Amino acid sequence: MNWINTVVRPKIRSFLSKREMPENLWIKCPETGEMVFHRDLEANHWVVPNSGFHMRMPAKKRLEMFFDGGDYQRVETPQVAADPLRFRDTKKYVDRLKEYRTRTGEDDAVYVARGLVNGAACTAAVQDFDFMGGSLGMAAGEAILAGMQTAVTHQTPFVLFVASGGARMQEGILSLMQMPRTTVGVQMLREARLPYIVVLTNPTTGGVSASYAMLGDVHIAEPGAVIGFAGRRVIEQTIREKLPDDFQSAEYLLAHGMVDMVVRRHDLKATISRLVDVLMKRPVELPALEAPVEEAATG
Structure with a gap:
């Protein structure tokens, strides 16, 4: 065989060809x-x-960041009917679910896990915005309730990282029913005297912000997160007024008393850990002080 055709030319082509990035x-x-x-x-x-x-941070990476060493145990959540209303818009709801389940590798938008946070047991849930905009449907509602029940069973605080566009329209009234159901779960945590801490990420809107996202003992927001019920354009058209540029931002809500603090992502774990220690009245170990050196007596 001709070595020019079999060796030299393929190497030149690979050198000149555009690499896919x-x-x-x-x-x-x-x-x-x-x-x-x-x-x-x-x-x-x-x-x-x-x-x-x-x-926006991937939901699973957020769990890894939150729990010690990225080690946690997933909490099994109840199964629900896939398409109770047999809904169809531009495509069937069951087909849409299959698409997002293939894309994310998860059954729905809320993941629940247990693990250690700075050495203390904690239960946490994360809404994945990549799964149909983190929308609240029956599966998400069941997952949040399962997380709250797990916290009560194991007597741990419950931390919820919220990212959602609101209720899932494909499930209609069944989706809206998750708002009062999760509210009952919040009351269950309060009766057990367990902390419920909400971390509002970008975005937190719609029916989610009108229910469990605003019922925490402490509300923490990430910098720049958009938090609200209706969209900015809808509100402006309704009240016929121009809204401030930073309207519905985490900083705006902090200034107007709607959230308790705005915390950088790097500081979230330490901040939540301190809050949980205070709310659960855990003893704080103080560093040992060195014995004072006695001064030599002077004549």
């Missing part, structure tokens, strides 16, 4: 337009290093 290799900061290397962004907990802008 991963789509998410570089990510643009929405605030400053800065291009950030994906690996650097992930290492910084999806916070843009220079601007401090908090990008």
Whole structure:
């Protein structure tokens, strides 16, 4: 065989051919337009290093960040009917569910887990915005209730990381029923005298913000998170007034008493741990003080 055709030419073609680059290799900061290397962004907990802008964080990565050593145990959640109303818009609801389940590898939008946070047992739930916008349906409602019941059973605090566009329209009234059901779960935590801490991430809107997302003992928001019920445009058209530029932002809600604190993602774990220690009246170990050195007696 001709070595020019079999060896030289393929090497030249591979050298000159355009290499395919991963789509998410570089990510643009929405605030400053800065291009950030994906690996650097992930290492910084999806916070843009220079601007401090908090990008949306994958739900499973948030659990890894929250629990000690990224080690946690998933809590099994009840199964529900897949398509109780046989709903169809541009496609069948069951087909839409299959698409998102394939994409995320999960059955629905809420994950519940147990583990240790700074050495103390804790139960946490995360809403995954990548699964149909973190919408609240029957499966999500059951998962949140399962997390609250697990916290009561094991006498642990319950921490909920919220990210949702609201109720899931494909389930109609059955979706809206999850609002009072989860409210009953919150009352169950209070009767057990267990802390319920809500972390509001971007975005937290719709029926979720009108129910369990605003019923915590302490409300923590991530910087820049959009939090509200109706959208900005809907409100402006209703009241026929121009809203402030920072309306519905975490900082705006903090200034008007709607959230208790705005905390950077890097500080969330330590902040939640301190709050839980106070709310559960755990003894705090103080560092041992060195014995004072006696001064030599002077004549």
